[in-house]
Amino acid sequence: MKRARSNGSLGEAAKAKIVIISGGHLFHDMYTSFLAPVLPLLIEKFALSYAAAGFLSVLMRLPSLLSPVVGSWADRRSLKYIVIVSPALTAIAMCLMGTASSYFGLAALAILAGASSTCFHVPAPVLLKAVAGKRPGAAMSLFQVGGELSRTIGPLVVLCAVSWWTLAGLYRLIPLGVGTSLLLHWAFQDLPRAHAAEDTADGRSRIAEVLCCEWPFFAALFGILVCKSFSASVVAAFLPVYLTAQGKSLWLAGSALSLLQAAAIAGVFITGTLSDKIGCKNMLLCLTIATPASMLLFIYSSGWALLAALVMLGLTAFSSTPVILSLIQQRYPAFPATANGMYMMISFMLGSLTVLLAGRLSDSVGIVSALKICACCSLLGLPFLFLLNRKK
Numbered sequence: 217m218k219r220a221r222s223n224g225s226l227g228e229a230a231k232a233k234i235v236i237i238s239g240g241h242l243f244h245d246m247y248t249s250f251l252a253p254v255l256p257l258l259i260e261k262f263a264l265s266y267a268a269a270g271f272l273s274v275l276m277r278l279p280s281l282l283s284p285v286v287g288s289w290a291d292r293r294s295l296k297y298i299v300i301v302s303p304a305l306t307a308i309a310m311c312l313m314g315t316a317s318s319y320f321g322l323a324a325l326a327i328l329a330g331a332s333s334t335c336f337h338v339p340a341p342v343l344l345k346a347v348a349g350k351r352p353g354a355a356m357s358l359f360q361v362g363g364e365l366s367r368t369i370g371p372l373v374v375l376c377a378v379s380w381w382t383l384a385g386l387y388r389l390i391p392l393g394v395g396t397s398l399l400l401h402w403a404f405q406d407l408p409r410a411h412a413a414e415d416t417a418d419g420r421s422r423i424a425e426v427l428c429c430e431w432p433f434f435a436a437l438f439g440i441l442v443c444k445s446f447s448a449s450v451v452a453a454f455l456p457v458y459l460t461a462q463g464k465s466l467w468l469a470g471s472a473l474s475l476l477q478a479a480a481i482a483g484v485f486i487t488g489t490l491s492d493k494i495g496c497k498n499m500l501l502c503l504t505i506a507t508p509a510s511m512l513l514f515i516y517s518s519g520w521a522l523l524a525a526l527v528m529l530g531l532t533a534f535s536s537t538p539v540i541l542s543l544i545q546q547r548y549p550a551f552p553a554t555a556n557g558m559y560m561m562i563s564f565m566l567g568s569l570t571v572l573l574a575g576r577l578s579d580s581v582g583i584v585s586a587l588k589i590c591a592c593c594s595l596l597g598l599p600f601l602f603l604l605n606r607k608k
Contacts, residue, residue, distance in 0.1 A: 232403070233403055233404070234344060234355050234358055234359070235358070236399065236400065236403040237299075237340060237343060237344055237359065237400070237403070237404075238358045238359045238361065238362035239362060239396075239399075240299070240303060240336075240340075240362075240396055240399070240400045241336075241340065241359055241360075241362035241363045241366070242362035242363065242365050242366045243303055243366065243392060243393065243396040244302060244303040244306055244333070244336055244366070244393070244396065245333075245362070245363045245366035245367060245370070246366040246367075246369060246370040246373060247303075247306045247307045247309075247310040247311070247329070247370070247389075247393060248276065248306060248310060248329060248333055248366075248370075249366055249367040249370030249371060249374075249477075250310050250311075250313070250370060250371075250373075250374040250386070251272060251273065251276065251310070251313075251326075252273075252371070252452060252453055252454075252455070252456055252473060253370075253371040253374050253375055253456055253466075253469075253470045253473060254313075254314075254374060254378065254383065255269050255272075255453075255456060255457055256456060256457060256460050256466060256469070257378070257383055257466075258272075258313075258322065259457075261383070262318075262319050262322070264319070265575075265579055266457070266575045266576075266578040266579045266583065267572070267575040267576045267578075267579050268319070268575075269457070269575065270453060270454070270571050270572055270574060270575025270576075270578075271323075271572060271575065272322060272323065272326050273326075273453050273568070273571045273572075274568040274569075274571060274572045275323050275326040275327050275330065276326045276327070276329055276330040276333070277330055277564040277565070277567055277568035277571075278327060278330055278568065279327065279330040279331040279333075279334045280330065280333075280334050280560055280561055280563070280564030280565065280568075281561055281564075281565060282334065282561075283334055283338050283556075283557035283558070283559075283560035283561040283564070284557040284558050284561055285557070286298075286334055286335060286338045286339070286557055296339075296343060296400075296404045298335040298336070298339060299335075299336055299339055299340050299343060299400065299404075300397050300400045300401045300404065301332075301335075301397055302332045302333070302335050302336035302397075303336070303393045303394075303396040303397045303400070304393050304394045304396070304397040305328070305329075305332035306329050306332040306333055306336070306393060307389065307390050307392065307393020307394065307396075308390055308393070309325045309326075309328040309329035309332065310325070310329050310386075311386040311387045311388075311389050311390050311393075312325055312386075312387060313325050313326075313386070314378075314382075314383040314384045314385065314386035314387065315384050315386075315387065334560065334564075337560055338556055338557045338560055339556075340359070341356065341359065341541045341544075341556055342556065343404070344356065344359050356538040356539075356541045356542045357484055357485050357486075357487070357489050357538045358485075359538070359541075360484040360485075360537050360538040360541070361481050361484055361485050363484075363537075364477050364480040364481040364483075364484050364534060365477070365481050366477075367452070367473070367474075367477035367480070368474045368477035368478045368480075368481060369474070370477075371456075371470040371471075371473045371474050371477075372470065372471075372474055373389070374386070374389075374470075375466070375467060375470045377389055432603045433603075434558060434559075434562065435600055435603045436600050436601055436602075436603040437540065437559060437562060438562055438566070438597075438600055439504070439596075439597035439598065439599065439600020439601050439603070440500055440503075440504055440536055440540070440597060440600070440601060441562055441563050441566045441567075441597070442566060442593075442594070442596055442597035442600070443504050443507050443508060443594045443595070443596075443597035443598070444507065444533060444534075444536060444563075444566075444567075444594075444597075445563075445566040445567045445569075445570040445571075445594075446511075446570050446590045446591070446593045446594035446596075447507050447508065447510070447511040447529065447533045447590070447591070447594045448507075448529075448533035448534050449566075449567035449570050449571055450570055450571060450574045450587065450590045451476065451511075451514075451529065451533070451587075452473070452476070452477075453571045453574070454571075454574060454575075454578070454583065454587070455469065455472060455473050455476065456469035456470060456472075456473055457469075457578075457583065458583050458584070458587065459472055461583050461584075462584075472523075472526060475523065475526055475527065475530070476526050476527075476529065476530040477530065477534075478530065479526070479527040479528070479529070479530025479531045480530040480531070480533070480534035480535065482530075482531060483530060483531040483532060483534055483535035484534060484535050484537060484538050486531075486535070487499055487503065487535040487536070487538060487539050491538070491539045491542060491543075496539050496540075496542060496543040497543075499536075499539045500536055500539055500540070500543075500601065501601060503532055503535055503536045503539070504536075504597060504598055504601050505598070506532040507529075507532045507533045507536075507594060508591065508594040508595045508598075510525065510528045510529040510531075510532045510533060511529060511533070511590075511591040511594055512591045512592075513525040513528065513529075514526055514528075514529050514591075515587055515588050515591050540559060541556070541559075544556055544559055570590065570593075573590075574586050574587070574590055577589055577590075
């Protein structure tokens with residue numbers, strides 16, 4: 217596998233691998249994005265409350281609690297095979313939700329999809345860093361563009377599938393996920409099976425070192441992710457439900473979700489590349505301030521102003537991910553997957569809790585008031601950002 221050139225540019229083989237793994241991110245996350253658009257249909261089919269519907273998103277995030285363990289294992293053993301297999305497993309789990317006969321079946325499939333997603337997202341940035349050389353920010357941006365693009369086309373794909381084949385016919389989309397896994401296997405077959413960290417510490421020692429020595433860094437990330445969870449996670453989970461509750465059609469609701477994610481594509485591409493120039497910390501400060509403002513603007517807008525606010529929210533709320541991933545890969549070169557696993561655990565745990573809280577609030581005070589409360593809560597993360605400048 218070719219490494220980055222000395223002048224910081226990438227070889228053709230490296231560029232191809234970055235594009236392929238970013239494409240794998242696109243098709244993998246396309247399947248996980250199916251849940252929000254079909255949630256109104258699942259609510260109707262199983263007579264679910266908002267809390268029960270939101271709990272499906274929580275169950276998909278639940279396996280992320282094991283992200284540090286997955287990362288520690290990936291640092292010491294094989295990275296590529298768990299990344300390769302994940303798109304096929306996620307496709308199977310998400311597409312079979314259409315044939316589930318009970319809420320228990322939906323829950324089991326959500327957990328399986330979440331476990332597969334965790335196994336993809338924790339080591340994939342490490343594979344990407346291995347071929348990105350001195351351009352980690354740009355590579356992480358392209359990787360994240362794939363993820364955001366998936367959430368742009370995903371709602372349209374699943375709504376078309378439901379229109380053509382009904383909810384029970386989603387299984388017809390499984391072969392695309394299997395094909396993605398085969399493409400990843402072909403692209404990374406020359407990568408060594410083992411990609412172990414140089415140190416000999418076991419997994420628990422490595423996790424303890426990250427937690428104890430770098431607590432200011434992860435405390436700062438906690439604040440950044442509080443802001444992101446109460447804005448991006450809640451809106452992504454409940455935007456179709458919010459719009460259909462206001463009398464909008466399912467197609468319009470799904471299109472609005474696609475518009476949100478389309479704006480996120482531009483956001484992650486700009487921020488990851490820009491962070492290579494102005495620094496990750498400065499970029500994160502701008503995003504942490506802009507995201508709550510965009511959320512509040514979205515809540516109090518209507519008509520065409522609502523669409524403009526939705527675009528602004530997409531540009532800011534989802535854009536911190538490539539910056540954080542780049543910062544982590546630069547800060548922890550010895551055991552990057554373990555550190556990334558810690559970040560993934562905090563991110564998905566906060567996202568799960570806020571989505572569940574938003575669901576309960578929606579049952580109690582209505583979904584409009586719940587979104588207003590979440591917008592105010594997103595401001596709570598701002599003070600934590602200043603810990604990012606603290607040393608070890």
